[in-house]
Amino acid sequence: MVRSQGWYGGEGRDPFIHRAWMRRGVPDHAFDGRPQIAIANTASDLTPCNMHFNEVADYVKQGVWEAGGVPVNLPVVSLGETVVKPTAMLWRNMAAMAIEEMLRANPIDAVVLLGGCDKTIPALLMGAASVDLPAVVLPGGPMLNGYFRGERMGCGTGVWQLSEEVRAGTLPAAEFEASDKKMIRSKGHCNTMGTASTMGLLAEALGMTIPGVAGTPAADSRLLEAAHASGRLAVELATEDRRISQVITKESFHNAIVALAAIGGSTNAVVHLLAIAGRLGIDLTLEDFDRIGGKVPLLVNLQPAGRYLMEDLFRAGGFLAVLDQLVDLLDPLARTVTGKPLTEYLGGHGVWDRDVISPRSEPLQDDAGIAVLRGNLAPRGAIIKPAAATPELLVHTGRAVVFDSIEDAHARLDDPELDIDADSVLILRGCGPKGYPGMPEVANMPLPQKLLKQGVRDVVRICDGRMSGTAYGTVVLHVAPEAAAGGPLALVEDGDLILLDVPNRRLELLVDEAELANRRTAQRALDGFAQADRGWQKLYIDHVQGADTGADLDFLVGSSGSEVTRESH
Numbered sequence: 001m002v003r004s005q006g007w008y009g010g011e012g013r014d015p016f017i018h019r020a021w022m023r024r025g026v027p028d029h030a031f032d033g034r035p036q037i038a039i040a041n042t043a044s045d046l047t048p049c050n051m052h053f054n055e056v057a058d059y060v061k062q063g064v065w066e067a068g069g070v071p072v073n074l075p076v077v078s079l080g081e082t083v084v085k086p087t088a089m090l091w092r093n094m095a096a097m098a099i100e101e102m103l104r105a106n107p108i109d110a111v112v113l114l115g116g117c118d119k120t121i122p123a124l125l126m127g128a129a130s131v132d133l134p135a136v137v138l139p140g141g142p143m144l145n146g147y148f149r150g151e152r153m154g155c156g157t158g159v160w161q162l163s164e165e166v167r168a169g170t171l172p173a174a175e176f177e178a179s180d181k182k183m184i185r186s187k188g189h190c191n192t193m194g195t196a197s198t199m200g201l202l203a204e205a206l207g208m209t210i211p212g213v214a215g216t217p218a219a220d221s222r223l224l225e226a227a228h229a230s231g232r233l234a235v236e237l238a239t240e241d242r243r244i245s246q247v248i249t250k251e252s253f254h255n256a257i258v259a260l261a262a263i264g265g266s267t268n269a270v271v272h273l274l275a276i277a278g279r280l281g282i283d284l285t286l287e288d289f290d291r292i293g294g295k296v297p298l299l300v301n302l303q304p305a306g307r308y309l310m311e312d313l314f315r316a317g318g319f320l321a322v323l324d325q326l327v328d329l330l331d332p333l334a335r336t337v338t339g340k341p342l343t344e345y346l347g348g349h350g351v352w353d354r355d356v357i358s359p360r361s362e363p364l365q366d367d368a369g370i371a372v373l374r375g376n377l378a379p380r381g382a383i384i385k386p387a388a389a390t391p392e393l394l395v396h397t398g399r400a401v402v403f404d405s406i407e408d409a410h411a412r413l414d415d416p417e418l419d420i421d422a423d424s425v426l427i428l429r430g431c432g433p434k435g436y437p438g439m440p441e442v443a444n445m446p447l448p449q450k451l452l453k454q455g456v457r458d459v460v461r462i463c464d465g466r467m468s469g470t471a472y473g474t475v476v477l478h479v480a481p482e483a484a485a486g487g488p489l490a491l492v493e494d495g496d497l498i499l500l501d502v503p504n505r506r507l508e509l510l511v512d513e514a515e516l517a518n519r520r521t522a523q524r525a526l527d528g529f530a531q532a533d534r535g536w537q538k539l540y541i542d543h544v545q546g547a548d549t550g551a552d553l554d555f556l557v558g559s560s561g562s563e564v565t566r567e568s569h
């Protein structure tokens with residue numbers, strides 16, 4: 001018997017109430033024991049990347065009806081990366097918590113998760129995992145390619161590049177202002193290999209989509225076909241009671257980490273995958289990313305590290321064509337929502353443009369995975385994406401220039417008096433989950449104008465915050481513990497020598513231990529670190545965990561299952 005019969009089944013007052021209010025044109029047989037399929041819908045006019053989901057949901061509904069289920073649209077908390085202040089990440093856990101509670105509280109047997117913009121797929125997966133209902137993800141897909149001056153202009157990446165050009169005086173500000181419609185010209189999420197593209201593809205690598213669906217552009221009719229198929233599949237999932245915990249296992253994360261390296265995916269995926277694993281009780285650690293992803297070659301030539309955009313990846317054969325070349329690195333035991341292993345969908349996928357998807361024999365880069373650094377500056381770890389960094393800076397020692405907040409950095413970076421040169425190491429602290437709060441994407445702080453004018457295009461930057469998945473540079477991220485939680489980043493002073501050694505995975509503050517002990521005793525509260533007296537921010541600051549374990553709230557880790565034992569009347 002399906003779960004929803006606990007509401008609708010049988011006779012008497014309570015089932016009567018549950019059916020009566022839900023009727024409104026729905027036939028009698030809707031409540032005869034057939035699966036009720038929720039469409040967890042992040043459509044919102046304030047999440048423009050997900051705006052097309054109401055149309056997509058209509059196609060999911062058709063698939064559900066056709067397969068003998070009953071679809072119900074469930075609008076859920078939605079987060080638009082670009083407009084929400086101070087950072088959408090502040091509410092990823094809140095969205096996940098709300099989604100979890102609504103899935104559990106309602107008569108739902110399986111759920112189709114519609115996500116696109118950065119935080120939406122992670123929040124949907126985290127929430128659904130903590131209820132552990134049968135679920136399938138349908139990623140909303142990327143925008144079509146943008147073009148500026150005849151060249152591809154990627155969402156995010158193009159903005160970072162052109163705004164630096166304006167700062168360097170090589171592009172008129174008016175031309176920059178006019179580039180927006182050329183960059184963003186259709187429905188869908190960012191078309192670079194940013195967090196949205198990464199998490200859509202990784203949802204597939206985790207086994208949570210119908211294989212071959214992720215990466216379908218939002219404007220492509222095949223997305224609607226996939227919506228229909230996902231609706232049909234959700235009915236099957238409910239009937240067979242195939243739950244998330246049966247699909248996502250440690251082996252699935254292995255495949256996701258391999259994929260993350262091969263696509264040159266966003267560093268944000270590290271935090272999101274750790275958080276999803278935490279909900280499922282799967283022991284995933286930062287070291288797994290280095291151990292599993294470290295030796296994986298980069299095969300996908302997409303911005304920000306490369307040249308092309310998501311529409312090109314789809315045209316070149318898509319995500320399965322990438323995975324096809326890595327089959328020996330993938331775990332054959334990891335299953336998908338269809339019940340079959342992911343690797344069963346591989347073999348014989350053509351690559352139609354070898355400039356977009358490199359053959360395994362000629363990778364864009366060897367050993368492309370995210371590197372996990374440790375040392376006295378990051379006892380619980382920090383990460384760097386070597387593929388987006390300047391190779392010459394991967395082993396570097398330089399003098400620290402310290403900023404206590406992003407506002408401090410903005411105020412002083414362009415000061416001609418600032419004591420800084422191309423070898424300096426920029427430290428930005430107070431940007432971790434607790435410190436900001438929410439862990440904003442500010443780590444790739446702009447370069448001082450002074451250096452830009454000298455032709456410097458990258459310097460080592462170190463931060464306890466995150467970086468947009470569409471950004472690039474030699475940026476050490478997610479330093480843990482964060483400064484606001486007593487991490488050693490708080491002890492750094494201007495002029496201290498810092499050693500970055502990516503090949504040996506080290507990040508050291510070259511100051512002797514006695515001096516550090518002195519500084520620790522004298523440690524002052526850093527300006528700009530957030531306080532909150534009430535509301536979500538208070539709950540968040542009091543309970544958020546470090547980036548090294550996924551920045552989830554301590555009391556949200558794990559699952560409570562789907563059972564509800566008490567009645568409402």
Ligand code: FES
Nearest residue numbers: 049117189190196
């Ligand atoms: Fe929504 Fe980039 S802003 S995906």
Ligand code: MG
Nearest residue numbers: 118195468469
């Ligand atoms: Mg982003």
